[in-house]
Amino acid sequence: MYPQIVKDYVETGKVRYVFRNFPLSFHNWAQKAAEAAECAGEQGQYWAMHEALFNGQEEWTGSADAVPIFKGMAGTLKLDQAKFDSCLDGDKYAEKIQADIQEGSKAGVTGTPAFSINGISLSGAQPFDAFKETIEYALAGGEAPSLTVPPDSYRSLGEANAPVVITEFSDFQ
Amino acid sequence: MYLKRTWLAALVVLALVVAACGPDMATPIPTGQATASTQAPTQAATTAVTQSPTTGPVVDPNDWRTLGSADAEVTLTEYSDFQ
Numbered sequence: 001m002y003p004q005i006v007k008d009y010v011e012t013g014k015v016r017y018v019f020r021n022f023p024l025s026f027h028n029w030a031q032k033a034a035e036a037a038e039c040a041g042e043q044g045q046y047w048a049m050h051e052a053l054f055n056g057q058e059e060w061t062g063s064a065d066a067v068p069i070f071k072g073m074a075g076t077l078k079l080d081q082a083k084f085d086s087c088l089d090g091d092k093y094a095e096k097i098q099a100d101i102q103e104g105s106k107a108g109v110t111g112t113p114a115f116s117i118n119g120i121s122l123s124g125a126q127p128f129d130a131f132k133e134t135i136e137y138a139l140a141g142g143e144a145p146s147l148t149v150p151p152d153s154y155r156s157l158g159e160a161n162a163p164v165v166i167t168e169f170s171d172f173q
Numbered sequence: 174m175y176l177k178r179t180w181l182a183a184l185v186v187l188a189l190v191v192a193a194c195g196p197d198m199a200t201p202i203p204t205g206q207a208t209a210s211t212q213a214p215t216q217a218a219t220t221a222v223t224q225s226p227t228t229g230p231v232v233d234p235n236d237w238r239t240l241g242s243a244d245a246e247v248t249l250t251e252y253s254d255f256q
């Protein structure tokens with residue numbers, strides 16, 4: 001998450017930021033890392049673990065066994081170690097992560113990172129200005145492209161129930 | 174001459190009947206505005222009116238993976254992994 005987005009939009013009450021796990025299958029420790037964040041979350045330290053996992057990527061991504069590293073991070077954050085270890089070893093949040101993946105897939109996510117701003121998709125690592133532009137568009141009442149078109153839309157051509165919808169975003173200059 | 178007139182009249186009547194009963198082939202492709210004002214809404218269009226806009230996932234109030242106000246106008250959802 002970009003600090004500038006948090007400062008300009010989240011802390012001002014304009015934007016609510018939601019994180020959803022989408023561990024890619026070829027990232028061997030991504031699923032367990034997501035579970036570690038959830039296990040920290042139940043102890044009120046989700047964002048601290050979130051940051052620790054990203055900042056410590058070099059330490060654990062190439063590891064033969066990243067679980068002890070995740071447990072070490074929990075210790076550094078002064079979590080209840082026994083509770084954290086039990087949570088992580090017991091795969092307590094494995095299904096929650098899978099539910100996130102299903103939710104993301106339904107939203108059209110195929111890679112990471114992927115973003116949805118009031119339903120408007122942004123894929124890949126984007127510059128702050130891309131987020132700013134889309135957020136401002138949404139704040140101004142801009143709508144996400146939709147596969148359904150209201151019958152009273154004067155900005156459409158063709159049948160309302162056509163199987164294909166082409167949405168053009170343009171300006172007149 | 175009389176027979177010729179009778180046939181002509183019969184052809185005119187036949188043409189009028191066909192034009193009145195057949196499909197309206199002369200109607201141009203409707204524009205969006207014309208569609209909205211002259212056509213009855215289809216099932217799909219009716220559904221569209223009642224659907225809520227897709228603004229993001231349903232978020233549990235106790236979800237620890239959120240930042241910011243629940244009343245914010247905009248929801249930014251990030252799908253990502255840690256690796």
